[in-house]
Amino acid sequence: MTIDQSLPSQRVSDLIDITAGEISREIFVDEAIHKQELENLFPRAWLFVGHASQVPNPGDYFSSWMGSDPVLLTRDDRGEIYVLLNSCRHRGMKVCRYDEGNTMQFTCPYHAWSYSIDGSLVDVPGDLHGVPHLKSAYQGQLEKAKWGLVRCPRVHNYKGLVFATWDEQAPDFLDYVGDFHWWLDNLADAFDGTEGGTEVFHGVLKWRIKSNWKFVSENFLGDTYHGASTHASVEAVGIGPGGKGKRRHGERQNQGGFSKGRMKTSFRLGHGASDNLDYELPYPEFAEPELTEYFEHAWNKRAEKLRAEGRPLGGRGPATMFPNMSFAAGFPRSILVAHPISPTETEVWRWFLVDKDAPDFVREWLRQYYMRYGGPAGMTEQDDMENWDYATNASRGVVARRYPYNYQQGLDREQPSELDRAVHSDHAIAGEVNARAFYRRWAEYVDNLSQQELTERAQVDERIDRIKERQAKSAAELEGQA
Amino acid sequence: MRVASDLAKCQGYGNCVAIDERHFDLDDDGLVVVREEHVTQEERDTADEAIRSCPVAAIWLEDVR
Known part of the structure; x- marks a missing residue:
């Protein structure tokens, strides 16, 4: 492949060759x-903003980011959730500089324009509620209704996971997510299967890495290939639920009989997961028997509920919802958003989830596990950050940039899926089908195809046709031999 | 109940006046003036809304001693 290096006027899709498996x-x-x-x-795109349990009461707010823009996730006096641009309409000052808290109004520190989220005082929460010296400064004529905080027009609360998009033309959230929602369900539902039975545990970890945000998305999207090398030391230490000699996520698939075989799942819409729904991995065996007992009970309850609904029990990730929300729905159960800061800097936020009705000893165990696993001081996270930082640093050189990365694992070896516009890898560990689909979708957005074009392109997953062609061809060959 | 105010806090938003003209007004500097201290039971809801609408909590109700 020859990648045209004449930046910046070219289309980014010219830098992505998914047929050859090469990306600039x-x-x-x-x-x-x-x-x-x-x-x-x-x-x-639809972006993850925060969790509804972070703003349980009227007046609660949580400061977040959507791409380059700071936003406030708020709850008004009627219990409704809003997403507001955290920037004063007068001179752009950040009207709220706290991470989270409770207030019915945001008064700008600069000139004291005041915005209210009390629906009994303003028409719509976020409206401009008052400006100092309205009478003398504006002769009482300021049209307050026009100068409220910019409101994100589309907000979707999915079982407590709050997503938003600025684009009125964007598809409905459920269409954007497609069948990938099964992974979101496993993230949002409690360990015993209770719908939406989770809440955020002890705030959000935030830190910066010297790497592009896509390294983070891609890693959780389905890169299980790095585990054995990158996380070897973590496995040697034994930071997982079972302690020394057991796996870091608590897997016990090698103990026999539990798994129907693992494959990655890749969606035409760009989302991807490291596993498939039929890959049923029971909760871990813990070093502490009371935890094993607790989670065994939860697993059995969940299994009973889901079987009755005809649902398989797998789909725990790690996974990435396009473009920058990654998560794992098991051990740990955590959401990770990669906020873009610059091409080579990313701010990573990690939320940890816990069952709303989890007893204290379970919370305390999870708290310690989450800390030693993830976040800036977490051992597994440090392994990954080290890779991303050094990969970025060694890729920015003039000569290095002439050579594309290799995404050829499992090319033309994709397997069919029951899920809508999705395929599987043919191997649990190898297989870069997820990344190829992610970057194709990425290029379609970044090249600014209209929402209509984006929808149309994703109507068909031609990978499925290729699988069928391949199957027909090998069937014909077999017939020829016979 | 009666209305009280703190001119050091007032920034002349004028929200109170827009809601409750009977008890509040602005002076020539655009700051709050209490026109009528006394709040009757019937006037209580309106006065409360005006007080709640003040972004800097420069006005409030207190018991008549």
Whole structure:
């Protein structure tokens, strides 16, 4: 493949060759492409903003980011959730500089324009409620209704997971997610299967890495290939539920009989998971018997509920919802958002979830496990960050940028899936089908295809046709031999 | 109940006046003036809303001693 390096006027899709399995390093380091991402991708995609349990009461707020823009997740006096741009309409000052809290109004520190989220005082929460010296400064004529905080027009609360998009033309959230919702269900539902039975545990960990945000998304999207090498030391220490000699996520598939075989799942819409729904991995055996007992009970209850609904029990991830929300729905159960700062800097936020009705000893065990696993001081996270930082640093050189990355694992070896517009890898560990689909979708957004074009392109998953062609061909060959 | 105010806090938003003209007004500097201290039972809801609408909590109700 020859990648055209004449930046920046070209289309980013020219840098992605998914047929050959080659992707230019430019998309991980180039300023102009980063700007195109901020302009064309982040304001038009559905993004994870926060969890409803972070704003349980009227007046609660949580400060978050959507791409390049700071936002406030708020709850008004009627219990409704809003997402507001955290920037004063007068001179743009950040009206709220706290991470989270409770207030019915945001008064700008600069000139004291005041915005209310009390629906009994303003028409719509976020409206401009008052400006100092309204009478003398504006002769009482300021049209307050026009100068409220910018409101995100589309917000969707999915079992407590709050998503938003700035684009009025974007598809409905459920269409954007497609059959990938099964993974979101496993994330949002309690360990015993109770719908939406989770809450955020002890705040959010936030830190910056010297790497492109896509390294993070891709890692959780289905890169199980790095585990054995990158996380070898973590496995040697034994940080998982079972302690020393057991796996870091608590897997016990090698103990026999539990798994129907693991494959990765890749959606035409760009989402991807490291596993498939039929890969039924029971909760771990813990070093502490009371935890094993607790989670065994939860697993059995969940199994009974889901079987009655005809649902398989798998789909725990790790997974990434396009573009930048990654998560794992098991051990740990955690959400990770990669906020783009620059082409080579990312702010990573990690939320940890816990069952709403989990007893204290379970919470305390999970708290310790989450801390030693993830976040800036977590051992598994440190392994990954080290890779992303050094990969970025060694990819930004003039010569390095001439050579594409290799995404050839499992090319033309995709397997059919029961899920809508999805395929599987043919191997549990190898297989870069998820990343190829992710970057194709990424390029469609960044090249600024209209929402209508984006929808139309994703109507068909031609990978499925290729699987059928391949099957027909090998059937014909077999017949020829016979 | 009666209305009380703190001119050091007032920034002349004028929200109170827009809601409750009977008890509040603005002076020539655009700051709050209490026109009528006394709040009757019938006037209580309106006065409460005006007080709640003040972004800097420069006005409030207190018991008549």
